[in-house]
Amino acid sequence: MALLTIDGLTTGYGEMEVLREVSLQVDEGSIVSIIGPNGAGKSTAMKAAFGLLKPWQGSIRLGEREIGGLSADKIVRLGMCYVPQTDNVFPSLTVEENLEMGAFVLTGPTKARKERVFELFPRLAERRRQRAGKMSGGERQMVAMGRALMLDPQLLLLDEPSAGLAPLLVDMIFEKIRDVNASGVSVLMVEQNAKKSLELADHAYVLVNGANRMDGTGSELLADPEVGRLFLGG
Amino acid sequence: MDLMSRTSGQQLRPGERVKRLLGSRRTFVVLLVLVVLAVWLLALAQGVPGQRVLSLMVRGVMLGGILALGAIGLSLIFGVLRIPNFAHGDMMTSGAYLALLVLSLLPLGAPLGPFSFGYEFLVALVIAMPLVGLLGYGLDRLVFRRLRAQKSPSVIMAMAALGSAFLVRSLIYVFWGADFVFYYTGRPRPAFEIFAGIRVRPDQLFILGLAFAMIVLVYLLLERTKMGKAMRATADNPELARVTGIDTESVIRWTWLIGGALAGAGGVMYGLDAQLRPEMGWWLLLPLFAAVILGTIGNAYGALVGALVIGVVWQVSSAFLNPAYGPGVAFMVLILVLLFRPQGIFGRPGGP
Amino acid sequence: MSDVAFIKSLMLALPLAFLAGRMLPARLPLAVRLPVGLVVGWLVAVAVTLVVPAGLMAYLVSFAVVGSIYAVIALGLNVQWGYTGLFNIGIAAFFAVGAFTTALVTTTQPTGVAAGFTQQAFGLGAPFLVGVLAAGLAAGVLALVVGGPTLRLRDDYLAIATIGIAELVRLVFQNERWLANGPQPLRGIPQPLACLVRDSGCAWLPAPLASLFEPLASRDYTYVYMLITALFVIVTFLVLERAIRSPWGRLLRAVREEEDAAAMNGKDVARVKLQAFVVGAVIMGIGGALYAHYMVSIDYSHFDPLYATFLIWVMLMLGGSGNNRGAILGAFVIWGVWTGTAFVVDAIRPALAALSPELPARGPYLRLMFIAFVLLFILLFRPKGLIGEERFVSRHSEDRGR
Numbered sequence: 001m002a003l004l005t006i007d008g009l010t011t012g013y014g015e016m017e018v019l020r021e022v023s024l025q026v027d028e029g030s031i032v033s034i035i036g037p038n039g040a041g042k043s044t045a046m047k048a049a050f051g052l053l054k055p056w057q058g059s060i061r062l063g064e065r066e067i068g069g070l071s072a073d074k075i076v077r078l079g080m081c082y083v084p085q086t087d088n089v090f091p092s093l094t095v096e097e098n099l100e101m102g103a104f105v106l107t108g109p110t111k112a113r114k115e116r117v118f119e120l121f122p123r124l125a126e127r128r129r130q131r132a133g134k135m136s137g138g139e140r141q142m143v144a145m146g147r148a149l150m151l152d153p154q155l156l157l158l159d160e161p162s163a164g165l166a167p168l169l170v171d172m173i174f175e176k177i178r179d180v181n182a183s184g185v186s187v188l189m190v191e192q193n194a195k196k197s198l199e200l201a202d203h204a205y206v207l208v209n210g211a212n213r214m215d216g217t218g219s220e221l222l223a224d225p226e227v228g229r230l231f232l233g234g
Numbered sequence: 235m236d237l238m239s240r241t242s243g244q245q246l247r248p249g250e251r252v253k254r255l256l257g258s259r260r261t262f263v264v265l266l267v268l269v270v271l272a273v274w275l276l277a278l279a280q281g282v283p284g285q286r287v288l289s290l291m292v293r294g295v296m297l298g299g300i301l302a303l304g305a306i307g308l309s310l311i312f313g314v315l316r317i318p319n320f321a322h323g324d325m326m327t328s329g330a331y332l333a334l335l336v337l338s339l340l341p342l343g344a345p346l347g348p349f350s351f352g353y354e355f356l357v358a359l360v361i362a363m364p365l366v367g368l369l370g371y372g373l374d375r376l377v378f379r380r381l382r383a384q385k386s387p388s389v390i391m392a393m394a395a396l397g398s399a400f401l402v403r404s405l406i407y408v409f410w411g412a413d414f415v416f417y418y419t420g421r422p423r424p425a426f427e428i429f430a431g432i433r434v435r436p437d438q439l440f441i442l443g444l445a446f447a448m449i450v451l452v453y454l455l456l457e458r459t460k461m462g463k464a465m466r467a468t469a470d471n472p473e474l475a476r477v478t479g480i481d482t483e484s485v486i487r488w489t490w491l492i493g494g495a496l497a498g499a500g501g502v503m504y505g506l507d508a509q510l511r512p513e514m515g516w517w518l519l520l521p522l523f524a525a526v527i528l529g530t531i532g533n534a535y536g537a538l539v540g541a542l543v544i545g546v547v548w549q550v551s552s553a554f555l556n557p558a559y560g561p562g563v564a565f566m567v568l569i570l571v572l573l574f575r576p577q578g579i580f581g582r583p584g585g586p
Numbered sequence: 587m588s589d590v591a592f593i594k595s596l597m598l599a600l601p602l603a604f605l606a607g608r609m610l611p612a613r614l615p616l617a618v619r620l621p622v623g624l625v626v627g628w629l630v631a632v633a634v635t636l637v638v639p640a641g642l643m644a645y646l647v648s649f650a651v652v653g654s655i656y657a658v659i660a661l662g663l664n665v666q667w668g669y670t671g672l673f674n675i676g677i678a679a680f681f682a683v684g685a686f687t688t689a690l691v692t693t694t695q696p697t698g699v700a701a702g703f704t705q706q707a708f709g710l711g712a713p714f715l716v717g718v719l720a721a722g723l724a725a726g727v728l729a730l731v732v733g734g735p736t737l738r739l740r741d742d743y744l745a746i747a748t749i750g751i752a753e754l755v756r757l758v759f760q761n762e763r764w765l766a767n768g769p770q771p772l773r774g775i776p777q778p779l780a781c782l783v784r785d786s787g788c789a790w791l792p793a794p795l796a797s798l799f800e801p802l803a804s805r806d807y808t809y810v811y812m813l814i815t816a817l818f819v820i821v822t823f824l825v826l827e828r829a830i831r832s833p834w835g836r837l838l839r840a841v842r843e844e845e846d847a848a849a850m851n852g853k854d855v856a857r858v859k860l861q862a863f864v865v866g867a868v869i870m871g872i873g874g875a876l877y878a879h880y881m882v883s884i885d886y887s888h889f890d891p892l893y894a895t896f897l898i899w900v901m902l903m904l905g906g907s908g909n910n911r912g913a914i915l916g917a918f919v920i921w922g923v924w925t926g927t928a929f930v931v932d933a934i935r936p937a938l939a940a941l942s943p944e945l946p947a948r949g950p951y952l953r954l955m956f957i958a959f960v961l962l963f964i965l966l967f968r969p970k971g972l973i974g975e976e977r978f979v980s981r982h983s984e985d986r987g988r
């Protein structure tokens with residue numbers, strides 16, 4: 001069952017077109033990856049899905065529901081959460097407070113939810129009172145993901161989760177993504193690190209110059225010679 | 235050596251490295267302390283007696299408390315809305331004058347204890363604060379929200395803040411005229427010695443106490459309530475706040491209400507200590523912004539620290555400078571901050 | 587017509603001719619527009635001089651003088667804001683520095699008894715144009731000092747710093763007696779070309795021209811000064827119109843649009859911003875000089891942020907930022923509104939007094955309130971102003987997208 005469907009999406013910034021008739025789909029329970037060269041529009045696609053950009057043409061559907069152009073707080077309530085690439089934590093808030101902000105749209109107590117996140121990221125539990133701004137890149141990424149998970153979303157959007165992280169950490173983050181997916185959250189991620197994300201993904205899309213180039217399962221694309229040449233340092 | 239830190243392959247040019255060092259937080263704090271000490275020493279070098287310098291220091295802390303009431307609101311508004319609220323000074327002025335209005339409507343009571351004011355002043359303060367909060371909220375509703383909806387560039391919003399400042403001030407001119415007034419006339423307000431030859435007026439101790447009580451309340455609000463945390467979060471990063479699902483319009487509303495109330499309180503207390511004149515808030519704008527930038531935009535606690543530093547430097551420097559140059563001294567501090575560490579004490583390099 | 591009317595109409599003709607020439611379609615060659623403009627301008631001037639009563643005429647001319655001074659300052663602001671997007675809330679500082687600089691440069695140090703009343707740092711007794719030049723230079727230096735550290739940072743910081751500099755300048759001129767007699771006014775600023783209206787006439791003027799100016803009396807000096815200020819507006823306008831179409835002008839606009847960050851790194855952007863800031867400030871300083879020579883006596887209170895900063899912003903925003911014609915238009919319109927409201931407030935005086943006995947005296951503040959409303963109105967509903975920005979069609983087609 002398709003959780004997120006993007007169909008013929010054309011959009012851009014100001015007058016500059018960035019995406020042309022991009023289509024992709026995230027099935028429930030899967031990990032989908034978008035890869036492509038710099039400037040291909042990968043992050044733009046994700047931002048459009050999350051309502052940060054108005055689609056010029058095409059549709060974005062969450063389940064049956066058209067969400068193109070909806071505001072972020074509505075989308076969050078519909079079960080889709082987003083982790084931006086940079087500036088993705090509130091630096092002057094503690095880890096715990098960052099998580100609490102993730103659950104802002106809810107009115108009840110957040111203790112149980114926080115505990116679930118801490119189970120997933122034990123390292124954060126140790127540092128729950130620490131200010132997020134003082135944490136290292138890897139820890140911040142975990143805080144950002146934890147924050148997005150506070151609402152038990154159906155779908156998690158990750159914008160380049162491994163960006164700027166040391167190789168050891170990249171593995172760790174992808175481990176966590178796998179764990180998150182195992183707990184029932186579908187994942188759509190944009191990644192620069194093509195190899196690792198293809199290894200993880202159930203399905204992947206290659207975007208070049210703002211349009212679909214090809215798609216397939218993770219292993220299919222890993223084996224594909226063109227993909228190998230373009231991204232895997234062939 | 236943090237293995238978890240982002241890998242950065244850039245080599246810094248030697249000039250950059252020196253700049254980074256100079257701009258480091260530790261150096262900056264040392265610099266600030268040196269500035270305060272320098273002002274002290276200059277005062278003493280001019281032959282000003284030590285007790286007077288100490289008294290000025292206490293006055294400076296009090297003034298810092300007043301400034302903090304304005305600076306905290308200004309910092310939050312700056313952080314949450316990303317516009318420099320040039321109307322903040324005049325919001326403080328309106329608080330002072332609204333209290334004056336309430337005072338004129340209430341029967342005059344006897345002074346409370348050693349203070350120069352009676353019960354009616356406290357009532358006026360309590361009424362003026364939310365009124366200024368509403369003024370701030372009203373400004374947002376009528377002006378800034380529309381501009382936000384039109385996606386106006388932030389400079390236009392800053393200009394609208396400037397226009398609002400003059401609008402508020404013109405209203406005060408129209409209703410009260412240009413002359414200065416006092417809350418109470420004919421009540422002697424002698425200074426007394428608290429210890430070590432430091433002389434302050436009882437009113438000033440009250441202001442100091444009240445300012446800090448309010449700051450504690452603000453602290454509790456920001457740390458313990460959901461809205462307070464959301465305000466801090468939005469001040470940190472409005473885009474992320476929106477993405478997280480925080481209702482930013484609600485946060486903005488509360489920021490104006492609370493920022494306005496604090497500004498109003500600050501204005502009333504400034505009026506109590508000195509006198510009321512329609513320009514009083516505008517003249518405070520510079521010290522307020524200096525405090526906010528020093529303490530990092532969007533950081534309420536930084537604003538408090540900044541306000542204290544500015545207040546102390548201002549007051550102590552009045553021992554050897556023409557007191558009229560107070561805002562000029564704040565300006566010098568601001569320039570120092572902009573030269574060495576524009577992101578403020580608590581900011582990160584690369585700008586807020 | 588009388589000799590006096592004749593010479594007055596001639597003086598009026600110059601600015602009117604320029605206006606007429608500009609309003610003619612640009613397609614017509616300069617050789618056509620120049621004489622036609624001159625003729626039309628002079629005809630209108632004659633008509634006006636004959637029809638309008640002398641008292642009203644004198645008022646209109648002084649209105650034109652002040653409007654022109656504001657127009658010069660608005661043009662300076664347009665370079666900073668309209669073309670480069672810099673938010674300068676300290677216009678009063680450059681205005682004041684320009685005014686006081688020319689005052690100090692063109693007056694002479696008082697000696698003897700007078701020295702007891704007036705203190706000033708120096709007095710060179712230099713001619714008017716030297717004073718104007720010095721004024722522009724001083725304002726430019728101030729802009730360099732203020733803009734240097736701040737323009738590398740956010741634009742918000744520039745705005746705040748300019749508030750600071752305006753405060754500081756005001757405080758200095760208010761408190762430092764030795765500098766410019768603060769807070770007392772600095773008097774005796776010479777009036778350029780005043781000899782034209784004196785009986786003795788100008789020594790350097792050849793006889794036939796001198797007889798032309800002979801009928802003018804000293805009360806007609808405003809006509810002479812209007813000619814001077816009009817010339818300054820025209821020259822500044824033409825220079826800026828040329829500048830904005832030059833490569834430098836394109837740089838300014840690129841900085842404002844934050845175009846193509848890859849083409850200009852941070853240091854270049856700051857340099858261009860500083861250039862624009864200084865150029866604008868120089869023009870404001872010149873405007874200040876014009877003000878000083880008109881007022882003859884100035885003190886710090888003339889440079890209150892209300893009148894010396896806020897009003898000019900409203901002028902530019904109303905007229906149309908990013909448009910030199912808009913700057914001039916806005917200056918005259920808002921100055922008209924400002925002085926017009928004075929008449930209105932005067933007229934409704936009895937009504938005001940009925941509301942409250944102190945209200946009539948607070949007329950200026952009612953007018954200020956009105957102007958503040960005007961600005962907010964403009965920002966909310968028509969931020970482009972009356973004329974809006976000029977669109978420049980580049981000779982080379984621009985790269986669209988990437």
